[in-house]
Amino acid sequence: xxxxxxxxxxxxxxxxxxxxxxxxxxxxxxxxxxxxxxxxxxxxxxxxxxxxxxxxxxxxxxxxxxxxxxxxxxxxxxxxxxxxxxxxxxxxxxxxxxxxxxxxxxxxxxxxxxxxxxxxxxxxxxxxxxxxxxxxxxxxxxxxxxxxxxxxxxxxxxxxxxxxxxxxxxxxxx
Numbered sequence: 001x002x003x004x005x006x007x008x009x010x011x012x013x014x015x016x017x018x019x020x021x022x023x024x025x026x027x028x029x030x031x032x033x034x035x036x037x038x039x040x041x042x043x044x045x046x047x048x049x050x051x052x053x054x055x056x057x058x059x060x061x062x063x064x065x066x067x068x069x070x071x072x073x074x075x076x077x078x079x080x081x082x083x084x085x086x087x088x089x090x091x092x093x094x095x096x097x098x099x100x101x102x103x104x105x106x107x108x109x110x111x112x113x114x115x116x117x118x119x120x121x122x123x124x125x126x127x128x129x130x131x132x133x134x135x136x137x138x139x140x141x142x143x144x145x146x147x148x149x150x151x152x153x154x155x156x157x158x159x160x161x162x163x164x165x166x167x168x169x170x171x172x173x174x
Contacts, residue, residue, distance in 0.1 A: 013135040026069040026075040029059040042090025048169070049130045052081045057170070073170040075116065087168040094155040096166060102150035103167070108144040116141040116172040120153060127165050136166070 030038045038056050039045065045057040057073050073085050094100030117140055121133035137153050155164075 026059060026071055029061075029069050029071075044084045044086075044088045044127050046088065046128055048086055048132075048171075052082065056085050057168075071168075073171065074172070075110070083170070083172050085170045086121075086127075089166045091163045091165055092159060093129075094158050094159050096157065100137030100155040100160060101152055102153045102155070103150055105150055106144060106149050107148045108141065108146055109124040110146075116170065118171075119169045120142070121169055122155070122159060122167050123167070124159070124162050125165075127167075133167055133169075 026040065026081050037045065039132070047056055058073055059069055059071060073087075117138065119138040120136045122136050123129060123132045123134070125132035130156045136155070137151075156166055
């Protein structure tokens, strides 16, 4: 069996939503009495509708671009189908007046390029309405370096004035 390695994505360290002058880190992440991650207020992690695995986004205290914590998703093997994991922001309303862009830090922690896709998606629906998400950006594992890098994206103007959620999505079929 292949060794399972860790893909760290120091999302939102800092994650800045200029539309709300909002900066988010994961320093308030905790673990409940049952070992489950307790995300900062409004954040949620889900297995997507095509997910045949059992791992989700979680937290790491081993590596962060800034501070002590980061969000990460582990590579995980699936026998059949596709692993699909969503990490979703709280709801916010982008606006042109506030230059609706956001940025985050990301990296991968392994050198093997497992067949993995990543995307940033947006929805005007609920956090778990997976069919309503639309891609804002997408890339393959080969597009990630092994050192922390900053990534910024503009929120399309058609979403200005409308409450949205942004999802960071990890998919693999290895």
